[in-house]
Amino acid sequence: MSRAFNFSAGPSALPLPVLRKVQEELLNYRGTGTSIIEVSHRSDQFLEIAHRTEQSLRELLAISNDYWVLFMQGGSTLQFALVPLNLSRQGETVEYLCTGEWSSKAIREAARVRRAHVVATATNNIPSPSSWNRAENSRYLHVTSNETISGVQFHEFPSNLDVPLVADMSSDLLTRVVDVSQFGLIYASAQKNIGPSGLTIVIVRKDLCRPLEEGDSEYLNYRAHADTQSMYNTPNTFAWYVAGLVIDWVKKSGGVEEMQRRSVEKASRLYEVIDRSNLYSNTVDPRFRSTMNVTFSIEDETLRQAFLSEAEHANIKHIRGHRMVGGFRASLYNAVEWESVRALIRFMQEFEKERVGK
Ligand SMILES: *Cc1c(COP(=O)(O)O)cnc(C)c1O
Numbered sequence: 001m002s003r004a005f006n007f008s009a010g011p012s013a014l015p016l017p018v019l020r021k022v023q024e025e026l027l028n029y030r031g032t033g034t035s036i037i038e039v040s041h042r043s044d045q046f047l048e049i050a051h052r053t054e055q056s057l058r059e060l061l062a063i064s065n066d067y068w069v070l071f072m073q074g075g076s077t078l079q080f081a082l083v084p085l086n087l088s089r090q091g092e093t094v095e096y097l098c099t100g101e102w103s104s105k106a107i108r109e110a111a112r113v114r115r116a117h118v119v120a121t122a123t124n125n126i127p128s129p130s131s132w133n134r135a136e137n138s139r140y141l142h143v144t145s146n147e148t149i150s151g152v153q154f155h156e157f158p159s160n161l162d163v164p165l166v167a168d169m170s171s172d173l174l175t176r177v178v179d180v181s182q183f184g185l186i187y188a189s190a191q192k193n194i195g196p197s198g199l200t201i202v203i204v205r206k207d208l209c210r211p212l213e214e215g216d217s218e219y220l221n222y223r224a225h226a227d228t229q230s231m232y233n234t235p236n237t238f239a240w241y242v243a244g245l246v247i248d249w250v251k252k253s254g255g256v257e258e259m260q261r262r263s264v265e266k267a268s269r270l271y272e273v274i275d276r277s278n279l280y281s282n283t284v285d286p287r288f289r290s291t292m293n294v295t296f297s298i299e300d301e302t303l304r305q306a307f308l309s310e311a312e313h314a315n316i317k318h319i320r321g322h323r324m325v326g327g328f329r330a331s332l333y334n335a336v337e338w339e340s341v342r343a344l345i346r347f348m349q350e351f352e353k354e355r356v357g358k
Contacts, residue, residue: 005340008318011191013335018245053244070202071230076170076189080109088139095138100147125285129158140164146172149322151290176260195243198236266341267291279352297327
């Protein structure tokens with residue numbers, strides 16, 4: 001069986017042992033005679049998976065009982081609206097730091113329902129908290145922990161904020177050590193490091209969540225999901241099941257500490273190659289370069305085309321940059337093995353040697 005060196009940004013690579021397990025269990029889940037995707041979400045088989053996945057995630061990230069862990073649908077994009085709706089009331093102010101495309105989308109959505117105040121804007125770095133133009137009486141401050149499109153990442157989160165910190169960790173949850181108690185809310189759609197698309201994990205401090213009030217939609221209220229163990233309606237059972245296997249795989253592989261060690265290693269080796277080269281360049285402030293999405297460009301248009309087609313021949317897939325920014329992007333999520341990164345590095349070095357000589 002030949003598998004590609006897959007650098008897709010999302011949906012993205014899953015750990016091979018997880019895919020094998022899914023394949024092995026797909027027709028007959030642990031002797032039940034049915035697939036796990038053919039039975040009720042309220043069946044004993046599925047409830048066991050649901051419960052165990054939540055427990056494993058709580059252990060992995062040391063999430064206390066002050067937080068709900070919700071398994072939702074609608075992607076992180078739905079959270080762009082649900083966060084302001086649940087953590088603040090009409091007319092109240094909420095703060096956002098804008099560091100790229102995903103922050104912008106979150107801000108756009110928040111501004112439709114609340115007074116969204118932007119504390120600072122940047123595209124290739126993270127402005128220091130001391131430079132932020134803060135609002136008075138805001139309900140929370142939202143950051144995008146890793147900007148998946150440009151490859152800009154927080155390596156240290158602001159501490160001692162006077163309002164709850166909310167983070168979109170869609171592309172780096174489970175890849176690094178985080179102190180959950182530092183946050184009011186963390187959300188992440190699954191398709192980067194957690195599982196298939198169609199599942200979103202929300203970790204939220206219970207006391208911050210607004211109760212259901214006259215005029216509110218029940219479905220859009222976190223409490224409705226918390227009160228029903230995320231089964232207010234039919235969840236994405238397949239994605240939840242696979243996420244459970246991925247979380248177990250992370251645990252067995254050494255937990256988030258080990259994932260962080262591997263991520264730093266993979267990314268720094270790739271940045272080294274870019275920095276030493278005369279062909280590739282990365283424009284992110286080195287202090288905020290992402291360990292997850294390494295972006296780079298090639299100035300010459302014909303070389304760009306050749307790079308992509310030769311990469312394809314070398315079995316290196318999905319390294320085209322996001323359609324909004326162009327260039328190239330190698331996503332180095334947890335399931336992307338060192339072997340893939342090594343193949344990419346070799347390819348990049350050889351391509352440069354052949355095309356520009358060095
Ligand atoms: C992928 C991504 C999203 C969007 O997730 P959807 O599941 O498509 O809604 C939001 N924020 C970040 C940082 C992402 O990487």
